[in-house]
Amino acid sequence: MGEASKDQPRLIDAKELSKHTDEDDCWMAINGKVYDVSKFSDHPGGKDILVDSSGRDATKDFNDISHSSTAAEMMKDYYIGEFSKGDNVDLKKKEGGFNVVMLIPIIIIILAIVASRFL
Numbered sequence: 001m002g003e004a005s006k007d008q009p010r011l012i013d014a015k016e017l018s019k020h021t022d023e024d025d026c027w028m029a030i031n032g033k034v035y036d037v038s039k040f041s042d043h044p045g046g047k048d049i050l051v052d053s054s055g056r057d058a059t060k061d062f063n064d065i066s067h068s069s070t071a072a073e074m075m076k077d078y079y080i081g082e083f084s085k086g087d088n089v090d091l092k093k094k095e096g097g098f099n100v101v102m103l104i105p106i107i108i109i110i111l112a113i114v115a116s117r118f119l
């Protein structure tokens, strides 16, 4: 499971997530990321509570406890991929928003129009 990297995160959808709900095969999504907590047997809140929140989006469960920054650090060890809510679109495109590079041709066209008026 360690093949997920920043460049090419593994996309895990709700259907796949829902298959991992056992004590020794326990996945959950928190804030858009998927964690495999099967090996997290010394969770201070107990292992059972993790199993209860497994196989689904556990963001609310996790946030309701107001976990510490130590907990947030620990999560990195269990990260296995990004949670995709079924729309398997390229993450890069999803994050994109407005691309500044797109402004360049627009600026050139505006400059060309302005220049043509004065020449």
Ligand code: HEM
Binding pocket: 028, 035, 037, 043, 044, 045, 046, 049, 050, 053, 058, 061, 062, 065, 066, 067, 068, 069, 070, 071, 072, 074, 075, 078
């Ligand atoms: C990758 C996921 C998780 C990690 C790394 C994690 C880690 C931790 C850590 C380090 C603590 C000790 C207190 C703190 O530092 O905040 C804690 C406490 C706790 N966690 Fe989690 N946790 C995770 C998921 C969850 C989930 C999904 C639940 C579900 C409700 C949960 C319930 C609790 C509870 C109830 C405590 C309080 C224990 C107490 O103070 O008696 N945790 N967790």
